[in-house]
Structures are given as structure tokens and as C-alpha cells.
Amino acid sequence: MLAAEAGASRNTLMAYRGDLAAAAAALGRLGDADAEALKSLGGQWQDLAASTVARRASALRRFYGFLYEDGLRADDPSDVLPRPKIKRPLPRLLSAEEVEGMLVDAADRAASGERLPRRDHALLELLYGSGLRASELVALPRRAVRPGEPFLILKGKGEKERLVPISTAAHRAVAAWLEEAPEGAWLFPGEKAHLSRVRLFQIVRAMAARVGIAPERVSPHVLRHAFATHLLEGGADLRTLQALLGHADIATTQIYTHVDSRRLVELVNKRHPLARQDLKTGNALGD
Structure with missing residues (x-):
């Protein structure tokens, strides 16, 4: 599905495969896992970085969502998976x-x-x-x-x-x-x-x-x-x-x-209509 419908790249497919394989190693047959089994993953992931937990949980949610939507199981137990908050880091820069x-x-x-x-x-x-x-x-x-x-x-x-x-x-x-x-x-x-x-x-x-x-x-x-x-x-x-x-x-x-x-602040001060010259004071409103 990821390849044919979502057009996922080879690297994305490999990442999903790795995350699902790791979960299967912990839980056994993934298609049969229930909410209690998925809850246990949270404890196993507690030492991992938040970004890694988020990625693994996302892969599993996508997997169970697919099974549910295609009628391969009657429920989607993935709501119990953790949803860590991730602060996107600013990129490293070169001048x-x-x-x-x-x-x-x-x-x-x-x-x-x-x-x-x-x-x-x-x-x-x-x-x-x-x-x-x-x-x-x-x-x-x-x-x-x-x-x-x-x-x-x-x-x-x-x-x-x-x-x-x-x-x-x-x-x-x-x-x-x-x-x-x-x-x-x-x-x-x-x-x-x-x-x-x-x-x-x-x-x-x-x-x-x-x-x-x-x-x-x-x-x-x-x-x-x-x-x-x-x-x-x-x-x-x-x-x-x-x-x-x-x-x-x-x-x-x-x-x-x-x-x-x-x-961007300089751009607003120079280009925004409110940064025009004030007729009475002669000063730019953006100053």
C-alpha cells in the first residue's frame, strides 16, 4: 500500500519495514496484537529518543489503520501507543x-x-x-x-x-x-x-x-x-x-x-504598508 498508493520512497519503505520488524520481535504476530500488547511497547521504548518513539508509533498506527480500513481486523488498537511531543530542532547552519x-x-x-x-x-x-x-x-x-x-x-x-x-x-x-x-x-x-x-x-x-x-x-x-x-x-x-x-x-x-x-522583522518594517512615513512626525511607523 505504501509503495503503490502512497508512493513512498525506497528509504521510507525500509524504515517502515524495520520499525514493524522490531515491534514483531517484541510482540509476535502483529496482526493479532491487542491494545494491552501495544501498551507494553511504551515501557520498552522509554529509553529511546522521542523522535524514535514517534516514528515507531507512527509506523504501527499506519499498519493497524491499513488492517482496519481493509477489513482485515475489526478494530484499530493503535490509539494506546505513545504520542511524544517533538520539538523540531533548528537546522545547523554554515555562513x-x-x-x-x-x-x-x-x-x-x-x-x-x-x-x-x-x-x-x-x-x-x-x-x-x-x-x-x-x-x-x-x-x-x-x-x-x-x-x-x-x-x-x-x-x-x-x-x-x-x-x-x-x-x-x-x-x-x-x-x-x-x-x-x-x-x-x-x-x-x-x-x-x-x-x-x-x-x-x-x-x-x-x-x-x-x-x-x-x-x-x-x-x-x-x-x-x-x-x-x-x-x-x-x-x-x-x-x-x-x-x-x-x-x-x-x-x-x-x-x-x-x-x-x-x-524577516526588517522586511516587515521596510515593506509593510504600516511602515510608511507618518506625515506629521516624518518618522516611519515601523521604527
Whole structure:
């Protein structure tokens, strides 16, 4: 159902399978478990992070909801599962200057003509310049970035397609990489298929360390956050950002308003109609 009707990604399907398998190991046959059995999971999960408990409970609620809706059991016992409150953390951030340092170093290394520095430069330009998810980036087909085309069509979470802008710098970096890239189906091939997300994580951290940035501050997702935050600082609106990031719900995108709250206050003071000049005092009402 998750694959055929909800269009869940492979990673989502694997996560659900893992959570259901863990519950089955604790309870036995899940389809026969009653509310009392599900209550016992709360005690077993008490040492887990709230986010992990929420994810496991969500998987089970989805499972029992499916059984109930399809008439495979007469009740849905999942209401007894815990619902921990989760405070969404603010994303870790890199400044524009820090990312620029990584890009300059990557470009300098790529200029040597060596194969792997060219690959790493192309990876970094696409991560920061287009805001791709790690899973989206490593799985790009070899000819995904077409010469002269300012966008690529990407199939992201939930198999939903979106247009992703490709900068001139990214075009140049990818073109240079393709001169050295091994033949195959993937833009960034790995040992067996495409480059793995784990290997991408390692590459990005090594690039950060070379320019004096603490590696633990950097990951592919941090660069995606930097893409979004720096666009917002430059004046992008949330709806545009939502489309570029491929968020299904704008509430997910709204986390960036907390990151850049100072700039949003300035924007209201400058652009809101109530911030116009007061005719009597000559002062801006927003001041």
C-alpha cells in the first residue's frame, strides 16, 4: 500500500519495514496484537529518543489503520501507543562565507584535472547550488544535467517531480566531471551502482576539514539548509523555497523563518504598508 498508493520512497519503505520488524520481535504476530500488547511497547521504548518513539508509533498506527480500513481486523488498537511531543530542532547552519571557502577550495583542486577532485567539486556545486537531498543527488542519471538547460526534472520524495535550478557554476563543474567520469548509468557512479549516501557524507566532511571547518558541523543536509537559508536571506519567499526544496507541506519550509527571524522583522518594517512615513512626525511607523 505504501509503495503503490502512497508512493513512498525506497528509504521510507525500509524504515517502515524495520520499525514493524522490531515491534514483531517484541510482540509476535502483529496482526493479532491487542491494545494491552501495544501498551507494553511504551515501557520498552522509554529509553529511546522521542523522535524514535514517534516514528515507531507512527509506523504501527499506519499498519493497524491499513488492517482496519481493509477489513482485515475489526478494530484499530493503535490509539494506546505513545504520542511524544517533538520539538523540531533548528537546522545547523554554515555562513555564506564558509560555503564559499569550500567552493573555492573545491574549484582549485578540480583545476588540477584529477578525476576525484572534479567529481567532488560537481557534488558540492549541486548540493549547495540546487538544494538537492543526498538521496536525490547520488541517484542522478548520467545525463540528468543537460548543457544549456537551466533546470533538471527531478523525482524526489513520494515519486513527485519538481524542477530544480542548475547554476552556471554547477553546469561547468558537471561538464568537467563528465570528461573524466567512468561510463555508466549514473552521474556519480560507485563501486556497484551509484555513489552511496554514506560516501557522500564522508566526502563533504573531508572538504569542510580542508578549509578549517569542523567536520561535525557539515553534512549534505547542512548544505541543503544553507541553500535554503541563504536564499531566504536574499529575498526568496517561502512558497518559492517550498517548491525548490520539494516540501509537500509549507510547514516544513517555515522552519527557515526561525533561522532568519532578524531579516524577516526588517522586511516587515521596510515593506509593510504600516511602515510608511507618518506625515506629521516624518518618522516611519515601523521604527
